[in-house]
Amino acid sequence: MLAQITPADLTQWLASVPAPATPVVLDVREPWEWQTASVQADGFTLVTLPMNDIPARLAELDPHSPIACLCHHGARSQRVALFLLQNGFDNVVNIAGGIDAWSQQRDPGVPRY
Numbered sequence: 001m002l003a004q005i006t007p008a009d010l011t012q013w014l015a016s017v018p019a020p021a022t023p024v025v026l027d028v029r030e031p032w033e034w035q036t037a038s039v040q041a042d043g044f045t046l047v048t049l050p051m052n053d054i055p056a057r058l059a060e061l062d063p064h065s066p067i068a069c070l071c072h073h074g075a076r077s078q079r080v081a082l083f084l085l086q087n088g089f090d091n092v093v094n095i096a097g098g099i100d101a102w103s104q105q106r107d108p109g110v111p112r113y
Contacts (some may be wrong), residue, residue: 002081002085002092002093002094003064003081003093003094004093004094004096005068005093005094005095006096006097006101007095007097007101007102007105008105008106010025010028010082010095010106013066013068014044017066021064021065021066021071022044022065023043023044023045023066023067023068024044024045024047024062024065024067024068025039025044025045025047025067025069025070025095026047026049026068026069026070026080026094027047027048027065027078028049028051028054028070028071028077029045029050029051029072029099029105030050031050033099033113036071036113037099037103037110037111037112037113038099038110039070039099039102039107039110040107042103044068047060049061051063051071051076051079054083054084055083060083061089063075063084063087063088063089064091065091066092066093067081067089067093067095068073068092068093068094068097069081069084069095070098070099070102071098072098072099072100073098073101073113074094074095074096074097074098074101077095077098078093081093081094095111100112
């Protein structure tokens, strides 16, 4: 079962990651979307990989790192999170509401589009 967290819950999720693991926020949006609105890494490593590139670049991700997937509204990131779980990743969550919710709940400085 895929866990869903909101951007408001991210701090609690980050705090639950046992040391020395470094949590990852995997932004699966397209490059033009990153240029329009992006998050700042704070307590996590930000990795940007477009959704369609994930299968070919799966080896770039550590299957043992805690990963929170992010997109615009949460649908693409949910598909990626499920794909990761099906491919041996053991600590994956979806950020429900995506960067749009991030702007509303966590950082109003992130533009909405």
